[in-house]
Amino acid sequence: xxxxxxxxxxxxxxxxxxxxxxxxxxxxxxxxxxxxxxxxxxxxxxxxxxxxxxxxxxxxxxxxxxxxxxxxxxxxxxxxxxxxxxxxxxxxxxxxxxxxxxxxxxxxxxxxxxxxxxxxxxxxxxxxxxxxxxxxxxxxxxxxxxxxxxxxxxxxxxxxxxxxxxxxxxxxxxxxxxxxxxxxxxxxxxxxxxxxxxxxxxxxxxxxxxxxx
Amino acid sequence: xxxxxxxxxxxxxxxxxxxxxxxxxxxxxxxxxxxxxxxxxxxxxxxxxxxxxxxxxxxxxxxxxxxxxxxxxxxxxxxxxxxxxxxxxxxxxxxxxxxxxxxxxxxxxxxxxxxxxxxxxxxxxxxxxxx
Numbered sequence: 001x002x003x004x005x006x007x008x009x010x011x012x013x014x015x016x017x018x019x020x021x022x023x024x025x026x027x028x029x030x031x032x033x034x035x036x037x038x039x040x041x042x043x044x045x046x047x048x049x050x051x052x053x054x055x056x057x058x059x060x061x062x063x064x065x066x067x068x069x070x071x072x073x074x075x076x077x078x079x080x081x082x083x084x085x086x087x088x089x090x091x092x093x094x095x096x097x098x099x100x101x102x103x104x105x106x107x108x109x110x111x112x113x114x115x116x117x118x119x120x121x122x123x124x125x126x127x128x129x130x131x132x133x134x135x136x137x138x139x140x141x142x143x144x145x146x147x148x149x150x151x152x153x154x155x156x157x158x159x160x161x162x163x164x165x166x167x168x169x170x171x172x173x174x175x176x177x178x179x180x181x182x183x184x185x186x187x188x189x190x191x192x193x194x195x196x197x198x199x200x201x202x203x204x205x206x207x208x209x210x211x212x213x
Numbered sequence: 214x215x216x217x218x219x220x221x222x223x224x225x226x227x228x229x230x231x232x233x234x235x236x237x238x239x240x241x242x243x244x245x246x247x248x249x250x251x252x253x254x255x256x257x258x259x260x261x262x263x264x265x266x267x268x269x270x271x272x273x274x275x276x277x278x279x280x281x282x283x284x285x286x287x288x289x290x291x292x293x294x295x296x297x298x299x300x301x302x303x304x305x306x307x308x309x310x311x312x313x314x315x316x317x318x319x320x321x322x323x324x325x326x327x328x329x330x331x332x333x334x335x336x337x338x339x340x341x342x343x344x
Contacts, residue, residue: 090222090224094224094227097227097231100231146231146232146235146323149231149235150228150321150323153225153228153319153321155225156224157298157319157320159222159224
């Protein structure tokens with residue numbers, strides 16, 4: 001639909017309008033102009049009406065899908081899933097940290113004991129060889145455990161993102177409820193505060209028809 | 214040396230504690246708080262030598278904690294090391310302007326933590342201000 005065709009002032013003007021412009025009859029001119037303006041307004045109203053119907057339909061469809069559980073229910077579930085993921089990942093990370101904290105003193109004690117063995121031996125016998133190996137092994141264990149501890153920071157980094165998503169879901173929830181409330185108002189019925197329940201198409205059609213759509 | 218570790222994630226507090234112990238700090242002298250508000254309560258109730266704090270936390274963020282520390286006479290000289298996933302330029306500048314002593318971007322290594330801590334204590338020793 002083209003609502004903004006430029007007003008031509010030459011002979012591309014409709015004959016009706018050209019005649020009118022040349023007419024010396026003032027009241028007839030104004031009356032004819034009013035008719036034309038009204039016709040244009042009708043086209044605009046029809047376009048707006050169509051838009052309102054489409055919007056209403058879209059929200060009604062969305063509402064229909066959501067009413068099965070209700071927006072708050074769906075959102076609460078989504079939040080709970082995220083919270084579960086957060087807690088499970090924290091538990092998993094803590095288990096790894098438990099392990100590291102349990103093993104570190106054992107590695108330290110192995111280093112100490114092997115050191116004592118090295119003091120008692122002449123440094124060349126089998127015990128000394130084994131003790132040196134034990135010291136090296138305990139050292140690499142401690143390094144590995146420290147790396148593993150640090151690697152658990154993935155839980156913090158992913159957890160922060162999960163929290164951001166949870167907060168975003170809250171924003172979507174309030175926007176969705178606001179949209180449903182507004183379209184409920186458009187349809188002339190009071191939208192419920194918490195549950196999604198949009199008015200019927202008949203209600204919307206009746207209201208729109210009152211505005212000449 | 215008494216150290217306060219501030220982070221809303223218990224895993225991260227434990228990780229920082231582990232690394233500090235690994236670097237030779239005494240485990241029983243390390244305390245924890247889960248946000249800036251609780252950290253301030255602890256800081257006002259007993260003396261600490263260092264605060265290691267996250268940025269993103271509920272109730273009171275790390276940057277607000279830092280500003281609160283610098284605004285309070287009894288705490289303003291306390292060294293604060295930020296350990297955070299926030300790595301955009303504006304936030305690092307904001308932390309510097311608020312008087313942070315060190316800034317570590319997560320994920321980090323034990324070597325980075327050691328370097329920053331060493332630098333903090335060297336500067337404090339050089340300036341002759343006791344923490």
